[in-house]
Amino acid sequence: MAVERMLHTPEAEQLLELTRDLVDKEVAPRAAADEEEALFPRDLFATLGGTGLLGLPYPAEYGGGEQPYEVYLQVVEELARGWLAVGLGLSVHTLSCYPMAAFGSREQKAAHLPAMVSGELLGAYCLSETSSGSDAAALTTRAEHVDGGYRVNGAKAWITHGGRADYYTLFARTGAPDSGTRGISCFHVPSDTPGLGAATPEHKMGMRSSPTAGVLFDEVALGADALVGEEDRGFGIALAALDSGRLGIAACAVGLAQAALDAALAYSRERRQFGSAIGDFQGTGFMLADMATQIAASRELYLSAARLRDAGRPFGKQAAMAKLMATDTAMKVTTDAVQVFGGYGYTRDFPVERYMREAKVLQIVEGTNQVQRLVISRHLAREA
The missing domain is CATH 1.20.140.10 (Butyryl-CoA Dehydrogenase, subunit A, domain 3)
Incomplete structure (x- = not known):
């Protein structure tokens, strides 16, 4: 059923028409069969990147669409109408881009954002842990200072795209164990970083095409340039x-x-x-x-x-x-x-x-x- 929408520009209307066409021709027809087989539609995220839909709310300077959130969210809705795993995957990827786009240095943005919004890379957001889901400030994954950067140890849980992402937006404790919200920092971690691994994907009642898995950090060495924003201000x-x-x-x-x-x-x-x-x-x-x-x-x-x-x-x-x-x-x-x-x-x-x-x-x-x-x-x- 067509939904009447109030859009501000012809460009926004074209984006919605493009999304509907993509959903009807390439997304929805695959959903039932791929969900049955738990197949992750990585190729569709590359397609979204190629059509400019993977970086809609981010600056054009770095390859984004520079669209209002009001428009971006309607694109997410249309994709979820066709296949929730794809709509939610776009939402999670956009979430993983946000710290870099909003708090990264100009050098970090120039180095990372173009690949993140183009579909070349797919992201994941690493905040939750087995003992700190709703109570995110209780996280225990630790990033300790070492010469030239940080050493990370710990485990994250319930990570969408866990084991399949190309990079992880990680939140880890850099302050004292009892530092609460004031001792957490944000890091950009490529998936091929030595010591980073993933647990067996969860067996879920739904959204089987969207992989959810724990992400493990075992003596993961990060350079100082992996820190996004100010240290201890990541919460x-x-x-x-x-x-x-x-x-x-x-x-x-x-x-x-x-x-x-x-x-x-x-x-x-x-x-x-x-x-x-x-x-x-x-x-x-x-x-x-x-x-x-x-x-x-x-x-x-x-x-x-x-x-x-x-x-x-x-x-x-x-x-x-x-x-x-x-x-x-x-x-x-x-x-x-x-x-x-x-x-x-x-x-x-x-x-x-x-x-x-x-x-x-x-x-x-x-x-x-x-x-x-x-x-x-x-x-x-x-x-x-």
């Missing part, structure tokens, strides 16, 4: 990146929910019972109406937050709200889509069972929805 970089990343997850959730609604609508017109299409029955029609309303509201919420970001205004609370509402909506809508299909919805002959399995992870990544409620409530307390 602020991580939080700033996550605010934007939450909007990416919200856009992914809306795209997935839209795909589920589209499938349910089509089926409700084809499936007949008691002499009528099931979509003509009030029970089904009202369910579809609620699904469409929740999707539209979630879309407007993430776009509103994006406009705040584009205007340079605080948007952390709105990003948490968008992530919370959109991912809860995706879970509800995909569950209802399975209900519309009835028994067929519980089989792998139709995509809605996959959508339902995929939706669950969106309530967990980039901060669980319980954490989003905590973020929102703290904003409210400060404002009061």
